[in-house]
Amino acid sequence: MVREGIALVDRDEDGVDRAFRADVLAGLAQPQKAVPARWFYDEQGSELFEQITDLPEYYPTRAETEILDERGEELSALIGQGRAVVEFGSGSSTKTPLLLQAIAPAAYVPLDISGDFLRASAADLACKFPGLPVHPLEADFMKPVELPQAVAGVPKLGFFPGSTIGNMVARTAIDLLRSMRQTLGSDAMLLIGMDLIKDVAVLEAAYDDAQGVTAEFNFNLIHRINRELGGTVPLEAFRHEARWNDIHARIEMHLVAREPVSFTVSDQRFTMDAGESIHTENSHKFDLRSSFLLLLAGGWTPRQRWTDRAGRFSLILAEASTPRTAP
Numbered sequence: 001m002v003r004e005g006i007a008l009v010d011r012d013e014d015g016v017d018r019a020f021r022a023d024v025l026a027g028l029a030q031p032q033k034a035v036p037a038r039w040f041y042d043e044q045g046s047e048l049f050e051q052i053t054d055l056p057e058y059y060p061t062r063a064e065t066e067i068l069d070e071r072g073e074e075l076s077a078l079i080g081q082g083r084a085v086v087e088f089g090s091g092s093s094t095k096t097p098l099l100l101q102a103i104a105p106a107a108y109v110p111l112d113i114s115g116d117f118l119r120a121s122a123a124d125l126a127c128k129f130p131g132l133p134v135h136p137l138e139a140d141f142m143k144p145v146e147l148p149q150a151v152a153g154v155p156k157l158g159f160f161p162g163s164t165i166g167n168m169v170a171r172t173a174i175d176l177l178r179s180m181r182q183t184l185g186s187d188a189m190l191l192i193g194m195d196l197i198k199d200v201a202v203l204e205a206a207y208d209d210a211q212g213v214t215a216e217f218n219f220n221l222i223h224r225i226n227r228e229l230g231g232t233v234p235l236e237a238f239r240h241e242a243r244w245n246d247i248h249a250r251i252e253m254h255l256v257a258r259e260p261v262s263f264t265v266s267d268q269r270f271t272m273d274a275g276e277s278i279h280t281e282n283s284h285k286f287d288l289r290s291s292f293l294l295l296l297a298g299g300w301t302p303r304q305r306w307t308d309r310a311g312r313f314s315l316i317l318a319e320a321s322t323p324r325t326a327p
Contacts, residue, residue: 178299
């Protein structure tokens with residue numbers, strides 16, 4: 001549970017986030033080692049991701065910004081004015097001003113797991129919109145969130161840009177969409193970004209850029225494990241790899257062991273063979289049917305879908321579905 005502007009993170013006696021430790025230890029114990037992508041986003045990880053969004057290979061931010069910039073009147077007509085915009089995983093909120101300018105909201109509630117980054121971004125946005133109430137919440141949006149009382153009686157618009165939904169396997173994405181519906185209420189709407197299936201070379205380049213910023217973003221997870229969990233993971237023993245998985249229609253990011261390696265995390269020992277990897281991120285890609293099916297399964301009914309001019313990215317407006325007891 002969270003309160004306005006305050007995070008109630010469950011930490012142990014050493015100040016370590018218990019959920020972070022549990023996820024890392026459980027993930028490293030699996031045959032295919034894996035750590036949930038949400039743990040990328042400490043302050044350094046959040047800053048690195050903002051750098052990624054400016055890279056020439058990383059098209060999603062430019063494509064989604066194009067849609068928001070060109071479809072403002074349509075968004076305003078469909079969404080209406082006076083809703084509280086609740087942005088899930090707000091980051092630096094670079095796209096948010098375009099939406100806020102289009103729909104004249106009653107309030108803005110950014111949610112993010114990186115508290116310092118969140119508050120700095122919220123303060124910057126409050127300066128750009130001085131008459132708009134801004135209520136930043138440091139929270140894990142993967143679970144239902146208690147929103148500020150100031151927006152309790154206001155209809156909500158959830159905003160989930162950047163195709164973050166693609167980072168999750170289908171069952172987790174559906175659970176999140178249902179959780180969002182619970183957070184936002186039965187009269188809510190949701191504006192969500194979903195990246196589209198395209199040429200594999202374009203996709204792989206977007207997650208393995210020539211400057212190596214995405215690799216640094218991936219390696220930052222090792223830095224965080226070593227710093228916060230007393231890890232001894234040798235950074236030099238790993239390489240960054242982005243690969244296309246056609247069966248699951250997704251780009252995967254891995255930290256691949258260059259050689260046999262042994263290390264400890266929170267006093268637990270782990271070993272890896274050369275070529276074995278820690279799976280750190282998925283980025284699923286969608287077409288019209290798969291994106292609509294995911295939303296419907298999560299309790300949202302699509303109302304409108306837009307793509308950028310090059311057909312690389314989609315933005316979908318949906319409304320909370322009315323529960324039914326039969327087909």
